[in-house]
Amino acid sequence: MTKRSMLTLAAAAATFSLVFCSPRARAADKTVVVTMTDKPPQYHPENLKIPVGTTVEWQNTAKTLHDVTTDADSAQNPADVKLPPGAKPFDSGFMAPGASYKYTFTVPGDYTYVCIPHEKDHMVGHVTVTK
Numbered sequence: 001m002t003k004r005s006m007l008t009l010a011a012a013a014a015t016f017s018l019v020f021c022s023p024r025a026r027a028a029d030k031t032v033v034v035t036m037t038d039k040p041p042q043y044h045p046e047n048l049k050i051p052v053g054t055t056v057e058w059q060n061t062a063k064t065l066h067d068v069t070t071d072a073d074s075a076q077n078p079a080d081v082k083l084p085p086g087a088k089p090f091d092s093g094f095m096a097p098g099a100s101y102k103y104t105f106t107v108p109g110d111y112t113y114v115c116i117p118h119e120k121d122h123m124v125g126h127v128t129v130t131k
């Protein structure tokens, strides 16, 4: 084997491991589902720990409107929501029964979101995004 073909092989192996073996690449196509219920108004699960790049899909499986927001301007109590530094707020808007909303977490850290119609009923969810 020539020195050149050895180098080509090494480069191909490095590309393969970068594309197929990095945790970020694997997390990128992963989706985690959180459902929303009425009695009591809750997210299931309430607490998630996911790698950066993961998409969360909230599904309103209940019979009334629900919502997902980290926007302090929309929350009744701005202290009920939390974002890591550098992350932008997201808001699903009101979700009718059967509706779903997806958000991909690209900034690591701790997130706390609320359902605006049920914030007073403590419909609160937490997401920890790891690097």
Ligand SMILES: [Cu+2]
Pocket (backbone or CB within 6 Å): 041, 042, 065, 066, 067, 115, 116, 117, 118, 123
């Ligand atoms: Cu709700």
